[in-house]
Structures are given as C-alpha cells and as structure tokens.
Amino acid sequence: MYDPDAAQIAPFCASDAVLSWYDRHRRDLPWRAKPLEPADPYAVWLSEIMLQQTTVAAVKPYFSAFLARWPSVHDLAASPIEEVMREWAGLGYYSRARNLHACAKMIAGAFEGRFPQSEAELRRLPGIGPYTAAAIAAIAFGRRAVVVDGNVERVVARLFAIEAPLPSVRPLIRAKADVLTPHERPGDFAQGMMDLGATICTPRSPACAICPLSDFCEGRRSGDPARFPVKAPKAVRPRRRGAAFYICREDGAVMLRTRPNKGLLGGMSEVPGSVWDADFDPAAALGQAPMRVPFKRLDVTIEHVFTHFSLTLEVFAAAAPLAQEAPAGCRWVAPADLSREALPGVMRKVLEAVGRGGDLKPNGEQARQAKPRAPRAIASMADAG
DNA sequence: GAAACGTGGAT
DNA sequence: TATCCAAGTTT
Known part of the structure; x- marks a missing residue:
C-alpha cells in the first residue's frame, strides 16, 4: 500500500x-x-x-x-x-x-x-x-x-x-x-x-x-x-493622561473632528479632547474644551494602550441646543452617520462608555457579541463645575 | 540607530 | 493588571 x-x-x-x-x-x-x-x-x-x-x-x-x-x-x-x-x-x-x-x-x-x-x-x-x-x-x-x-x-x-x-x-x-x-x-x-x-x-x-x-x-x-531569539531589553511604557469631550446635541448628533494626517491616529475621526501628557490636570481640563458649555465629568475613565505609551482618558459630557454651531475644526455627526466615521479603537471606547456604542458598526465587520458593559456612565455623572 | 506608530488576544 | 506578541515602515 x-x-x-x-x-x-x-x-x-x-x-x-x-x-x-x-x-x-x-x-x-x-x-x-x-x-x-x-x-x-x-x-x-x-x-x-x-x-x-x-x-x-x-x-x-x-x-x-x-x-x-x-x-x-x-x-x-x-x-x-x-x-x-x-x-x-x-x-x-x-x-x-x-x-x-x-x-x-x-x-x-x-x-x-x-x-x-x-x-x-x-x-x-x-x-x-x-x-x-x-x-x-x-x-x-x-x-x-x-x-x-x-x-x-x-x-x-x-x-x-x-x-x-x-x-x-x-x-x-x-x-x-x-x-x-x-x-x-x-x-x-x-x-x-x-x-x-x-x-x-x-x-x-x-x-x-x-x-x-x-x-x-x-x-x-x-x-x-x-x-531564542535573544532580545535587547525594551524601554518602559510611560503613561499619559487627558480628557475627552463628549458633546451631544438635542437631536443626538455628536461633535467630532478629524485629526491631522500625520502622526498618531493620522486622518482619523475623534471626539474633541485635550492634549495627552504625563502631567495632565483634570481640574484644568475644561480650559481645552472646544466650546464653553456646562460639562459634567463622568464617573468613568478610558484605558487604552498604544505602542509607546498607555493612555488614561477622563470623559467630560455636555448637551448642546439644536441651534448650536460646531466650532472651527469640529462638526456635528448625526447618529445614523456615526457608524460611517473612521473611528479608531480608542474613540470607540469613549463612545461605548457614554452609551453610544449601539450607533457604531463593529470593527472589521466582526459579529462581536455585546460584552457586559458597565451601566451607562452618562447616567452617573458627577458635577464638574 | 532610535523612536513613532494601534490593537486585541494570550499568559 | 502587566507584559509580550503579531507577515514592519517611516522619519
């Protein structure tokens, strides 16, 4: 045989x-x-x-x-x-x-x-x-x-x-x-x-x-x-902190902007945010918000790991009237259009945390089952101002 | 050559 | 939670 x-x-x-x-x-x-x-x-x-x-x-x-x-x-x-x-x-x-x-x-x-x-x-x-x-x-x-x-x-x-x-x-x-x-x-x-x-x-x-x-x-x-292979020791990964500003209009539209083409998350959409650095001060964060509206600091933080640093994001939320115009560089995105935005993983986490995860198309068309999610952070807002 | 550049899964 | 790792390229 x-x-x-x-x-x-x-x-x-x-x-x-x-x-x-x-x-x-x-x-x-x-x-x-x-x-x-x-x-x-x-x-x-x-x-x-x-x-x-x-x-x-x-x-x-x-x-x-x-x-x-x-x-x-x-x-x-x-x-x-x-x-x-x-x-x-x-x-x-x-x-x-x-x-x-x-x-x-x-x-x-x-x-x-x-x-x-x-x-x-x-x-x-x-x-x-x-x-x-x-x-x-x-x-x-x-x-x-x-x-x-x-x-x-x-x-x-x-x-x-x-x-x-x-x-x-x-x-x-x-x-x-x-x-x-x-x-x-x-x-x-x-x-x-x-x-x-x-x-x-x-x-x-x-x-x-x-x-x-x-x-x-x-x-x-x-x-x-x-x-094998033997590898040289790698540098420690630093941590940076920052704020994300979730601003929702009366009709449910979300304020987004597009990052510069070069650099981190180049050309991708994002919720407006502060700079991300090692000595970020949440108390002074609102000074970097795209517009002056009454923000509430949510009782959540977003953790995300990039190749060369870890990020902790505080989330601030605000409501805006229907007539509110988006500031320069920002735009309103209707709920139905949110899933067509080029949103990187870290921004999906932010939107997930404020209860807008349902408006997003899953990454890569994967049928990702809904993970047990913390109760909507937006419902447990702490006063920031 | 070193640093920047994302994300999710496994351990 | 922390670390490692995955068919590297660009500056």
Missing part, C-alpha cells in the same frame, strides 16, 4: 524540509493561492500590508471587506481616501491605509495596473519596505528574494542558536536566511517558514517534536530553544 509519508525522501537540506512540510501542512488563508494556481498580486500586496505587525485573525475580516468593496487595484485607487480610512478603522497603524491608497493610485496610474515584479521597484512604493518587497516578489512573482519577518527571525535564530540579541543581530539573521533560501519555489519557502514560525516554532513553547527542521536545529540541540 502506498504511504506518502514513508515514500517521502529524507530532505537533503533544511530548505527541502521546509518545502515538503509546507506541501502537507500549509495554512489555507483567504489571500493565498491554491496549490498550482497563480497568485493574485493585488491580493498578495493587500494582505501583506494588512499583516504588518498584525495577526492573521485580525486581518481576515478586513481583507474580505476590502476585496469585496474594491475587487481590483483600480477600484481602490478610484475610491476617496476617506472611505479607505473608514474601512481600515480599528485595524491600527493608520499610515498603512494612507500609503495603501497612495500606492494603489501609483499602480493604477503610472504602472498601468500592474505591480512591478522586482524587489527594487516594489521597494520604492509607499508602504512597501524590505520585508514586504521581498514577500511580494517571492509570493506573487516567484522571484528569489530573502523574506525575513518576525517568524523567520525566530526560526533562523533557533536553527543556528544565535546568541546575539535583536535588533542588532538582524544582518546576521538575514545572511543565514539568504543561504537557506532556495532558487526554486522561493515564495512557497517564504510562506513555509512563516507558517512554521506561526504554528510550530512559536514564541513560547515550540513543538520541536513535530518540526521538520528539528534534525537541523542547533536551538533544539541546546535544550532550550525557546530562549
């Missing part, structure tokens, strides 16, 4: 082991071409941008939504940037969305709808760095490219038991990955390495017993593969 596993020829080298493992255990992902089918460069590019520092689970619903709404790079290029930002809302790292749109316009325009195939050309496009250029060249176009992401770093660091710490050891890891990368099927090899890192050679407790590279692995031989 034919046994495909028994018939498997012992891999000649580590890259063969990765490829044969990939053929049997590849993950079935929405953006991934089926075996023997050609890759769609648009889907590869879109998924690679979304996957930058972002988990597969988080990307899936966004990828589906983008592909359904903009089936081709031409469709995406023709869309207003505001709609792209809105669809991206909740996924994080918003400069990716702006660069995505800028890149789509370049491809649809100067490149006549076709992505360049070489790493060097891809690298010149907005939002495409060394990793993404290599990934697209290899996965979408079958070019030999050295694809090094966090998964590959971990697999290689363990394979060679590299003692020097990240990030300074990156050039060495890349050199090792270069030697491993085959001239045949470089795209499958790259995806195999990433799948290996995501499912077998995981950060905490690697499953060496079922790893196709275990015979080659110095890290396993060392007895403690999980200690």
Whole structure:
C-alpha cells in the first residue's frame, strides 16, 4: 500500500524540509493561492500590508471587506481616501491605509495596473519596505528574494542558536536566511517558514517534536530553544493622561473632528479632547474644551494602550441646543452617520462608555457579541463645575 | 540607530 | 493588571 509519508525522501537540506512540510501542512488563508494556481498580486500586496505587525485573525475580516468593496487595484485607487480610512478603522497603524491608497493610485496610474515584479521597484512604493518587497516578489512573482519577518527571525535564530540579541543581530539573521533560501519555489519557502514560525516554532513553547527542521536545529540541540531569539531589553511604557469631550446635541448628533494626517491616529475621526501628557490636570481640563458649555465629568475613565505609551482618558459630557454651531475644526455627526466615521479603537471606547456604542458598526465587520458593559456612565455623572 | 506608530488576544 | 506578541515602515 502506498504511504506518502514513508515514500517521502529524507530532505537533503533544511530548505527541502521546509518545502515538503509546507506541501502537507500549509495554512489555507483567504489571500493565498491554491496549490498550482497563480497568485493574485493585488491580493498578495493587500494582505501583506494588512499583516504588518498584525495577526492573521485580525486581518481576515478586513481583507474580505476590502476585496469585496474594491475587487481590483483600480477600484481602490478610484475610491476617496476617506472611505479607505473608514474601512481600515480599528485595524491600527493608520499610515498603512494612507500609503495603501497612495500606492494603489501609483499602480493604477503610472504602472498601468500592474505591480512591478522586482524587489527594487516594489521597494520604492509607499508602504512597501524590505520585508514586504521581498514577500511580494517571492509570493506573487516567484522571484528569489530573502523574506525575513518576525517568524523567520525566530526560526533562523533557533536553527543556528544565535546568541546575539535583536535588533542588532538582524544582518546576521538575514545572511543565514539568504543561504537557506532556495532558487526554486522561493515564495512557497517564504510562506513555509512563516507558517512554521506561526504554528510550530512559536514564541513560547515550540513543538520541536513535530518540526521538520528539528534534525537541523542547533536551538533544539541546546535544550532550550525557546530562549531564542535573544532580545535587547525594551524601554518602559510611560503613561499619559487627558480628557475627552463628549458633546451631544438635542437631536443626538455628536461633535467630532478629524485629526491631522500625520502622526498618531493620522486622518482619523475623534471626539474633541485635550492634549495627552504625563502631567495632565483634570481640574484644568475644561480650559481645552472646544466650546464653553456646562460639562459634567463622568464617573468613568478610558484605558487604552498604544505602542509607546498607555493612555488614561477622563470623559467630560455636555448637551448642546439644536441651534448650536460646531466650532472651527469640529462638526456635528448625526447618529445614523456615526457608524460611517473612521473611528479608531480608542474613540470607540469613549463612545461605548457614554452609551453610544449601539450607533457604531463593529470593527472589521466582526459579529462581536455585546460584552457586559458597565451601566451607562452618562447616567452617573458627577458635577464638574 | 532610535523612536513613532494601534490593537486585541494570550499568559 | 502587566507584559509580550503579531507577515514592519517611516522619519
């Protein structure tokens, strides 16, 4: 009787082991071409941008939504940037969305709808760095490219038991990955390495017993593969504080504004707020409110963690008459339009806390079940003035 | 090279 | 609650 596993020829080298493992255990992902089918460069590019520092689970619903709404790079290029930002809302790292749109316009325009195939050309496009250029060249176009992401770093660091710490050891890891990368099927090899890192050679407790590279692995031989890659100590995350001003008009409209395109949450919508800093004084917060109306300080605080600081937000609420005009830079948003705003996660928390969560579309179209929410903060307001 | 740049899930 | 982590890029 034919046994495909028994018939498997012992891999000649580590890259063969990765490829044969990939053929049997590849993950079935929405953006991934089926075996023997050609890759769609648009889907590869879109998924690679979304996957930058972002988990597969988080990307899936966004990828589906983008592909359904903009089936081709031409469709995406023709869309207003505001709609792209809105669809991206909740996924994080918003400069990716702006660069995505800028890149789509370049491809649809100067490149006549076709992505360049070489790493060097891809690298010149907005939002495409060394990793993404290599990934697209290899996965979408079958070019030999050295694809090094966090998964590959971990697999290689363990394979060679590299003692020097990240990030300074990156050039060495890349050199090792270069030697491993085959001239045949470089795209499958790259995806195999990433799948290996995501499912077998995981950060905490690697499953060496079922790893196709275990015979080659110095890290396993060392007895403690999980200690690789060694990392330099990271800086402590400071805390900043600030105020958010929830102003609701008689008809239910909410006052919002749009953040500057550059910097934190660039181009996204927000409830007006104070500056966020380490020595924020709630007692003096109203001096930074967008208009002089009687605010009440709510009995809630919003906690949110960004990459480089934690944020604690005090919420102040006020009602405004129907005739109240929005101050410069601000606008009234009707309840029915709230779900179409490009609201980042932290602002969704604010609106959730004041009882306007029901007006929002869930992030990424996920059917998120209503978490047991604290009783409406708006009902338990403490006098601020 | 260092710092800025989001978010949610796992531990 | 605190820390780590996830298919990195830009300045």
